[in-house]
Amino acid sequence: MTALQDLKYGQWFRGADVDGDGFITQRDVRMMSERYIAARGTAPEAATARLLTEGMDGFWTNVLAPMDQDGDGKIDLREMTEGFRRVLTDPAQYPEQIEPVTNYFFDLADLNGDGKIDQAEFQQMYYSVAGVPGEDCAAVFAALDRDGSGALDRAEFHQAVAEFFYGNDPDAPANHLFGRVAG
Ligand SMILES: [Ca+2]
Ligand SMILES: [Ca+2]
Numbered sequence: 030m031t032a033l034q035d036l037k038y039g040q041w042f043r044g045a046d047v048d049g050d051g052f053i054t055q056r057d058v059r060m061m062s063e064r065y066i067a068a069r070g071t072a073p074e075a076a077t078a079r080l081l082t083e084g085m086d087g088f089w090t091n092v093l094a095p096m097d098q099d100g101d102g103k104i105d106l107r108e109m110t111e112g113f114r115r116v117l118t119d120p121a122q123y124p125e126q127i128e129p130v131t132n133y134f135f136d137l138a139d140l141n142g143d144g145k146i147d148q149a150e151f152q153q154m155y156y157s158v159a160g161v162p163g164e165d166c167a168a169v170f171a172a173l174d175r176d177g178s179g180a181l182d183r184a185e186f187h188q189a190v191a192e193f194f195y196g197n198d199p200d201a202p203a204n205h206l207f208g209r210v211a212g
């Protein structure tokens with residue numbers, strides 16, 4: 030596997046370690062859900078909020094928790110990198126592994142509910158939740174919006190997330206989806 034994937038996974042790890050203790054735990058995953066929901070201003074009991082929380086819990090149980098090699102209940106950077114490399118080998122698995130969570134996230138990020146994520150919506154979610162700087166967001170958004178329509182539809186968004194997790198193209202704009210990576 031490649032250095033590029035290590036860089037991408039490392040960037041994702043920094044965002045996912047919400048409390049900054051150097052590990053991803055179930056608590057981080059819960060806090061991530063809460064932040065997305067708070068950024069959206071959605072009531073936690075609303076359907077989209079509940080679905081995201083359940084989806085993220087499932088992502089923890091099915092994808093992250095099995096990476097905990099030493100069984101301490103925490104995923105460190107090495108465990109996560111090795112786990113992603115082991116598990117995320119086949120883009121054909123995207124519909125089972127990542128698509129459900131991405132769908133909930135899309136619904137939450139689509140603030141005005143028009144089925145598309147425009148630049149302001151994109152920027153708000155990434156800045157307020159993952160701390161991705163606004164200028165990175167603007168550049169990534171422009172590159173992902175290939176037809177220049179000013180918005181990402183659901184298919185474009187899935188394509189970007191799939192490229193981030195499975196792709197190996199150093200020039201793919203989706204590499205920077207969770208903050209700029211070097212190289
Ligand atoms: Ca943590
Ligand atoms: Ca561990």
Ligand SMILES: [Ca+2]
Pocket residue numbers: 139140141142143144145146147150
């Ligand atoms: Ca929208």
